[in-house]
Amino acid sequence: MNFSLSQLQAFVATVELGSFKQAAISLNKRGQAIAQLVSTLEDSCQVQLFIRHTRRLELSVQGKKLYRYAKRVVNTAEVMNQTLIDVLHEIPDSFSVAIDNTLICDEIIEAYMAVLIEYPSIDLIVKTGGTNDVVDWVANGDVEMGLVFSPMRSLDGMLNVPIFSFPVVDVASPKFLNSGAVVQEEELEGYAQIVPEFVYGSSHESLYVISDKIIRTNDLQNAVGMLTHCQSWMRAPLYVVKPYLDNHQINAFSIQGASQNIWFAELIYKSEETVSVAGDLFTQKIQALDTLFQDKGN
Template sequence: MDYSLAQLQAFVSTVEHGSFKDASIELNKRPQVIAKLVAALEDSCDQLLFVRHVRQLKITTEGKTLYRLARRVILDAQAFERQLSAMDQNQPSEFKLAIDTSLACPMVSGCYLAVLEEFPSINLEVLSGGTSQVIEWVRRGQAEMGLIFSPLTEEQGLTQITVYNFSVVEVASPQLINHGAVVDEHQLAQLPQLVPKFVYEYKHDNIYVFSDKTIVSNNVEESIRIMLSGKAWCRLPGYIVQPYLDNQQLHEFSIEGANRVVWHASIVHPEQAELSLASDIFMERVQMLPDRIS
């Protein structure tokens, strides 16, 4: 069986546009050329793909079956061409990124999805975990770079770059604490506090933890679910919990005598590492995110 990619393109385009004329416009060929390519494919397959009427083409049952397969071949060929083009231009073939779950949000997702927009054929892998897990993935080479809730300590062998700052706010469910309440430390000590795991791992509990009873979590979404149940309060990035504050699912409060805490997000990658174009794009987009301090 002898058929060409050009014949398959002519067939697929004719099916999708309904005529040789419209297919010729898409493929930038004369209608007569499209008709000959389709006829040649029919001869090669020994199958009638269209019933020709004076002003209309009607696809046959055999044509419908072969169209699905032919379209898949065309898409694979296009992907093959894109990959060759990317290799010729020295574009990255993959990008492995690790995201701290404490920072995961649509804004951050938009930054790594921008890599897909720039390199449609790239293989993107996004890992998510706690702060120390992200750092470990980067150390082991399982991720080219990571975005972390900065532990405010230097990590040996890794470069850290601050990308944006954000306020940490105190939040709880409406049944636990009223909106805008000013709560003293003695009252807070009686209420369970959700604490990100990295706070203990990096020994920040002396400035972060107020309660006698704590619930440790390494997942911000799970922390929010626990708060919504009314079981505990938490200190989280304001921009992440803002939607829950806006619809009053959570209430923001303040601690008597305490100042607003500002933390920052950091990019980490191995020292002396030659970063790919994909990493450059992600880092550029993250650095464009506005500081969230209010």
């Protein structure tokens, strides 16, 4: 019994798309060529795979049995083909990245998932943690690169590159402050302020902390939930809290006399030589967020 991969591909595509014509479009071949490939496969196997009606094809009992195995062979061949391409183009076996908890959002998830879509044969490894955790993982070689809130300082033994900026907004529970409220800084001193852990790790508390009572967190998504349980407030990236603002779960307010704040995120890695093509793609996707987040702030 002799058969080819092309015959199996033609058969599988015809089963899934319902006709030789649609299978031909999918495989970029002529309809007559697909019909011939399937017919040759039937002759080789000495079975009728399709019952030909005037305007449609009906998969035979033998065809149903063969389809399961043919599909598996075609999928395996596609994986093998992609693996060979990856070897020729020096695609790494894996890509590992660490993300600062306080930066996680759908757009960043899409950025590292884009790597897996572009290079399906690699293993994607994603770690999340506090800012200092991410820095340590990169320094120890546990991950290829990390995305963190900018520490505004150089990091020993690694490169840190500003990758995008984003506006921040002061938010509170609707039970505490009305949307658009303007308050004096002194009015906030007696209420709890939720502060991202990186502020202390970067020694920025003298510039950032206003209230006498502090709640420290490394998870801003969880911090939004805290706002609804007590009279507290926090300063957070607009792109993180915007869905909650749109749903009126929290309110944005302003501090009188305060200027708009812009925060930065950085990519960190040990050296240019340690960054793979997968890391390059992730970098490109993350860089594109700068314009996106600025637009969301307008």
